[in-house]
Amino acid sequence: MHAAGRGVVTKVGLAMSMATVFALAQPNSTLACAPRRSHDIVARHAGTLGNASSLTGIASSILEISPYYSGNNPTGTVATVMLTTNNVTQWAQWGWYKSKIDNGNIQRQIGMEFYISAADNTFLFFGAKPIGDQTDYQIWYTSGSYKFYVNDQLYVSEGGLAAPTQYQIFGETHDKSDQFPGSQSAHETLVSTAYFTGSTHIAHTVTSATFNDDSTVSGISHPSAGRYETWDQGCAT
Amino acid sequence: MSGRLRIGLAAVFVAALLVVAVQLNAAPDLSMTDLDLQRVGLSDAKDVSADTTLSAGDAKAVSMARDYATQYFGSAPQYSRVYLATDTLPADGAGTPVVVIVVPGGTIPFDGPVGGPTFAPLAHKMGLVLDAATGAFLRGFMR
Numbered sequence: 001m002h003a004a005g006r007g008v009v010t011k012v013g014l015a016m017s018m019a020t021v022f023a024l025a026q027p028n029s030t031l032a033c034a035p036r037r038s039h040d041i042v043a044r045h046a047g048t049l050g051n052a053s054s055l056t057g058i059a060s061s062i063l064e065i066s067p068y069y070s071g072n073n074p075t076g077t078v079a080t081v082m083l084t085t086n087n088v089t090q091w092a093q094w095g096w097y098k099s100k101i102d103n104g105n106i107q108r109q110i111g112m113e114f115y116i117s118a119a120d121n122t123f124l125f126f127g128a129k130p131i132g133d134q135t136d137y138q139i140w141y142t143s144g145s146y147k148f149y150v151n152d153q154l155y156v157s158e159g160g161l162a163a164p165t166q167y168q169i170f171g172e173t174h175d176k177s178d179q180f181p182g183s184q185s186a187h188e189t190l191v192s193t194a195y196f197t198g199s200t201h202i203a204h205t206v207t208s209a210t211f212n213d214d215s216t217v218s219g220i221s222h223p224s225a226g227r228y229e230t231w232d233q234g235c236a237t
Numbered sequence: 238m239s240g241r242l243r244i245g246l247a248a249v250f251v252a253a254l255l256v257v258a259v260q261l262n263a264a265p266d267l268s269m270t271d272l273d274l275q276r277v278g279l280s281d282a283k284d285v286s287a288d289t290t291l292s293a294g295d296a297k298a299v300s301m302a303r304d305y306a307t308q309y310f311g312s313a314p315q316y317s318r319v320y321l322a323t324d325t326l327p328a329d330g331a332g333t334p335v336v337v338i339v340v341p342g343g344t345i346p347f348d349g350p351v352g353g354p355t356f357a358p359l360a361h362k363m364g365l366v367l368d369a370a371t372g373a374f375l376r377g378f379m380r
Contacts, residue, residue: 043348074344088353099346101363101379105311113347118356122276123345123379156276168350211351 033183034068035234037217040176041073046220046230047170050195050208057196058083058167059138060206060228063189064096064129066108067232068179074100075174078111079181079188079230081137083146083164090161091115092146095137096128112148114158124156134191140201167195169206171218171230180218182231187221190228265341267318267362274322277366277378282320282337294369295321301372302338306365314340326366326375334369343379 058081067077076099084091093113100106108128115121129135129150138149146158169190171181182188193206205226212220219231269282285291285299299319307313317340325332343363349356360379367374 045351047351049351074346075348076346078346080347082350084350084353088350091350091353093347093350097346099344101343101346105309111346113345115349121345121360121380122272123343123347123360124276125377125379127374158276166350170351172347174348213351 032066032068033179033232033235033237034070035177035179035217035232037176037234039070039072041174042176043075043172043174044176044180044213044217045170045172046180046210046212046218047168047190048193048206048208048210048222048228049166049168049170050206051166052195052197052204054197055083055164055167055195056142056198056201057138057140058169058194059136059196060169060190060193061134061136062095064108064131064133064135065181065188066098066131067181067188068235069098069106070175070177071100071106072177073175076100076106077171077173077178077181079171079190080111080169081139081193082168082170083139083141084166084168085162085164088166090117092139092148092158092161092164094139094148096135101125110150110155112156114146114161116160120160122158126150126155134189136192140196142199142201167206169193169228170211171220173218176217179235180230180232182219182229183235183237184219184231184233185237187229187231190230191226193226193228264316265362267316267339267341269318269320269337269339269364273364273378273380277337277364277376278326279322279335279337279366280324282322284318285321286318298334298336298367298369298372301369302336302365302367305367305372305374306338306340309365310340316341321369335366335375336369337364337366339364345379 062079078097080095082093097111098108110126112124136151140147148156194203207225210220221229320337322335343360363379366376
């Protein structure tokens with residue numbers, strides 16, 4: 001199913017053209033609205049999580065959107081999959097984000113965080129997938145390595161973390177003024193969400209309950225197995 | 238307190254201030270570690286930030302990297318280091334030489350898992366890996 005090896009990794013990296021990377025500062029063209037709330041620089045999440053023994057992967061097909069992002073805080077808005085270990089103190093995260101890296105330009109990109117400790121935290125970024133695509137983001141834990149895939153292509157492989165014990169998928173904002181992914185009539189969709197167990201990566205459709213930090217700002221639904229949808233309560237369309 | 242002692246204490250105080258000032262103005266560590274290289278798919282790179290003996294092609298790559306960083310951040314970074322990789326990133330079977338520019342800082346756009354520890358989403362350094370021939374962005378990292 002998955003191509004493996006560093007050669008493929010680098011090919012994928014090189015396939016990123018300037019045009020792709022400079023899908024930056026995207027216009028608010030898809031599922032974007034300004035919810036007209038004040039700034040508070042507070043993080044909010046809505047998604048699902050679950051623990052599993054012999055956990056070896058998480059995957060979800062996530063809609064690429066360009067939500068309204070004020071740029072008031074640099075950390076922006078994301079929709080990602082994640083594996084955590086060591087009692088949720090270490091993690092691997094993978095998905096799309098729209099943010100201001102280093103207080104620079106607003107950008108949409110694919111991002112990875114691999115957090116071993118505050119002194120050993122790596123973040124990699126790649127050119128974004130087109131708005132409107134339903135992109136497969138997947139993290140597999142195999143032979144002691146965390147492998148990060150987009151649409152079944154291996155982007156990067158990382159080591160140094162123990163086997164995962166928990167999966168999470170969620171949308172996330174860092175300021176009340178910014179749009180939580182999706183709107184009431186056009187949800188952000190995370191579909192075909194599955195976790196994997198064992199060395200043969202047996203797939204299990206995710207059906208765990210949703211969580212929502214702030215239902216006055218974000219909405220979330222779980223209409224069917226493996227499908228989660230989020231939206232901003234302040235955005236009708 | 239004798240005059241000589243006062244002068245001595247004042248000298249010590251001034252020296253301490255100078256040390257602090259120097260430390261505050263010290264350039265951040267922007268060296269690429271082996272782990273940094275590995276994570277962007279490279280095995281080795283040479284710091285050419287102050288190299289005045291580069292070939293025309295290498296000098297152009299370094300210039301493109303600095304221009305890219307200036308464009309990326311909106312202004313020229315106060316500190317930066319530029320590396321020419323000694324190996325290549327393969328693309329469609331053809332090796333592509335790359336140049337890396339490393340600058341301080343970076344804000345990581347994630348803040349960890351639900352139920353996890355809180356931490357400042359700040360990086361110490363940020364690297365942009367570019368095609369040495371065209372200046373095209375290939376990938377980036379923050380640590």
